[in-house]
Every structure is written in structure tokens, then in C-alpha cells.
Amino acid sequence: MAREQLKTLSEPMYYILLALTSTEYGYGIMQKVEEISSGRVKVGAGTLYALLARFTKEQIVYLVSDDGRRKSYALTPKGLEMLKHEYERLNQMVLDGTRYLESGGSNER
């Protein structure tokens, strides 16, 4: 499931955490992930359930409300920190790639 100790995030994990920057309930998360990724990433109900259980256990997200009908979740400070860290990591990777490719790095050999 989650990467070891959640040091890096898989694609669904990343998008779920993005979706949970504001309070969302289960199906809302699935819709928001699709919306954020412009329909490219879809998270199934089983996958979402397993990830939410794992995130809750590791205190990355917390249960905001449970009215018996649906549960709402949001990021904890730890989760937000993790998301920012992942965002910076991915950003750095893109910057590195851009710099290297635009300087014609692949043709220098």
C-alpha cells in the first residue's frame, strides 16, 4: 500500500491529500481527485477506503465529522507538511528535468 513510512507518495495518495486540503467526505474526495487531475486520475472506492484508513491510522488525515450517513475528512498538520514536502519534491524533479532537457542534455553524449 503506502510507500515505506510514507516517505514518498503514490499518485492516488498525492491527489487524495490534495483533495483533503479542504474538508471532504468519501465520494467528494473521489470527485475532487478527478476534477484536480482533469479526469486523468480516478480513485476507486476500495482504493480510497484503504488509503483513508491508512492515513487516519498514521494521523495524516483526521475525521472531521460523522453524522452516521457520511464521514468527512481533512488533512492534519502532519498531512499538510507531508503534502508540501511531496509537492516540493515533485516540483524539484520537474525543474531538474526541465533544466536538463532544455539545455540539450540528452544530446551532449
Add this chain to the structure above:
Amino acid sequence: MRDNTTKTIFWAFLTPDYKAMIEQLEDMARQGWMLEKINSFRAKFRAIPPQNITYYVDVFPGSGVLDADDNPRLMEYRKLCEESGWHYVTSRGHLQFFCSSPDVPAVPIQTDLEIESNCIKSTVLRSEYLGMLLFFIYMLYHVFRITRFDYRDLLTFTGIASDYVYPFIVIPMGVWFVYIIIWHIKLVRCVKNGQPMPTPSLKSAKLRAGIIYLILAVFVIIMFLAILGDAVTGAPYVLFALIPLPVGLMVGLGLKKFFKTSNNSKKNKVVVLISGLIAAAVLASFLTLGLLSGFLGRDYDEIEAIPADYLVLTLEDFPGYKEADIKMNSLDRHMSPIVPEQFDYWEIGENHQSISSEYYRAVTPYFARKIFVGKLEEETRYGKMIDAPASDWDADEAFYFRDKQQILLIKGTVVIYVDGDFDLSDPEMRNVVISKLLVKQ
């Protein structure tokens, strides 16, 4: 009147093939049958207008044996699936069955193979490996039985089935387990390489399950017939061996009902499970042993006349017999496919003189020798054996025990054991044994 609104079919798949169920369920929907319920080996459908229905079979860790049917985790998971367009149909253990309309495509319930694979490992594969472990222990018991051969196993249908048929159950079970291990390795490889999960075709899945379940059914039928065989050929008490079945079934159903309706903690349920299993074992043992001792401890004064064709010795047969009423006697006639003729008789007179005789005729000299050697080992545990003149006894081999009042001999396919208050080395006594037990064969 025949019910045309429902249909029940045989439903057997090996665990790793659960994805193949989807193909069958979709086929059934096209034929106008909608899944309603799935039990251990049966699936019930109800009639609907033929249509395309998309099914999904998922593995959910929170729906195991100890989990209540309405536990919050399961409810939340199903609600999420419902919201995402999957309608819950039924479940069997960890397997959850959903359907949706192909006109409104729903996102597959599992979209991450790594997560799906972890669910499978923690549920169905764990159960399979536990099954493997239990089966391994069972096979060890059989290996132990074979290495410690007991000639008495040749005398009953159940003994023969246990020694000569049941060890072969390792073949279908072995194939099953090897398939699971290979499937597990493939699954791990797919996760590692980011490939989709292997989905077997319905045809191959049905063929695999069909062959394995058929072979297992044959083994169950063989054991049942063996018990029945012993019951009707002189050992009705073997039927007591079936007592643990209804007891286990009753306790099992009771526990299942409790687990499925109670939201007690898992820890409490484990305590209830262990207590239930112990109670079932105690109850089954108590009933079996109670009935068995009641049956075997019955009064031994019931045999009034011995049928003429029974190869047994009575006190009356011997010249030194001091006439007295018979105080107690017991007569047993058995048969088995390997030893089709067996007589076991003993009697004690009012004057305390006694005689007992055992007669075994096996199908081949090889099995007769097995009985002879087994009996010899048994008797030498209690006393020294003395060579008996085989030619005098008209036998292939013979031994006396205990002051020559016991004789064990083998002749071709026949093994005879006599124990009485007579000197069996005396030619007159010897002739009684030979004329009654050996000449008639």
C-alpha cells in the same frame, strides 16, 4: 410447481480465480439471471429481463469470519462503493459482489494494484496459507500412520481407506497449493512491474475448480462409504465416528450467527471462538466415547447359537472341557476388502474355563503375512514366543505363547490365533483347531 423466477447453480472457484466469477455473472445477466446470493458452493439467481450488467468482485479485509455483517468499516466501504456507482449485491467471506449499469460507467473499485494486492494478501491468501498449514499437519499425521503400520487397519474399510486411499489426497491438495503459490508469485511480480493483475479465463478457472473439487468429493464419498461399509459388515459402532460432524456443524453455525450479528470486539470474539471449539471438542468426545463405551460394554450373554459356517472354536470342541454353562461369550464377524473373512469369538464357562479364537482370511498371502507379523509383534509384547512345528500344524509358520496355551499360525492367506485354557501342543487339541479352522478353508 417449478419455480421459474429463481435459479441455483453449483458455484466453485479456487480463491485466486475470483476475478473469473465476473465473466460468469455477466453471462448469466445476458441470459436473464441476476445474482442474488452466493453460499459456499451455490449461487442463487433471480429472473430479470436479459440485459448487460457490469459486475465487480472485490476483496475487503473487514468482512472476515469474525466481522459482523453490519460492522461500521464494512458499511462505510459499501456506502463509498454505492456512491461511486457500484450497487452492492451480496458477499461471501471477504469477497464483495457489486454490479453497475454499463450505460453509466463506474470507476473500478480498486484502482491501485499495490493496495489491492495487500488486501488479497491479508485476507484470502492468509486463509489459504492457514489451510495449507492445517493440511500439512494432517498429512504429517498420515505419514506417521503409514510409518507405524498397524495390521488392524487392514481389518476395516475405514482403516484401509485411511492407510491406502487418503494419503493420495495430497495430489489434488498439492496441485491446489502449488497453484496458489504460483499465483501469489505472479501477483507480486505484477505489482513490482506495474502490470495489471492476472485475470484467469472463466473456462480455465472452472476446469481447475471442477477437477480439484471432484477429486476431493471422491475422497469424501470414499470415506463415507468406508464408514458405511464397516457399519453394515459387523462394526456398527463406527457410525459414532460421525458424531463430531453434527456437533461441529451446530457449534459452527451458532458461532457464525454470533459473529455475524454481534459487534463485540475481535478479542472477545476470539475468546468465544476458542471456547466454542473447546466446547465442541469436549461435547463430541463425550458423546462419542459415551455411546461407544455403552455399545462395547454391553452384556456378553447374548450369543445363543453360533451359525454353522462360522469359523470359531468353542469350549465344547475340546476333549478336556468340563461341561458347564456358558457364563459369557462374544461373537464378532467382520469383513474388509483386504480381509473379507474375519471371525472373533470368545467364551467363558461357569467353571472359568475359556477359549478365544481369531480367524482371518486375506485376499493375498502378502496381506495375510502383514496380519501375521502384526499379531506376532503384539503377542511378543506380553510374552516370549516358542517355535511350533509348522508341519504338525499343517501351516507355513506357527508360534506358541504362554505355556503353549496360545498359538498363532499362518497358512497361505489364513491367519489363526487361538488362546485358551488347553495345552495346544497336545496332538488331540491341535487336531481340534486344525479340523475346525484350517480344514474348512
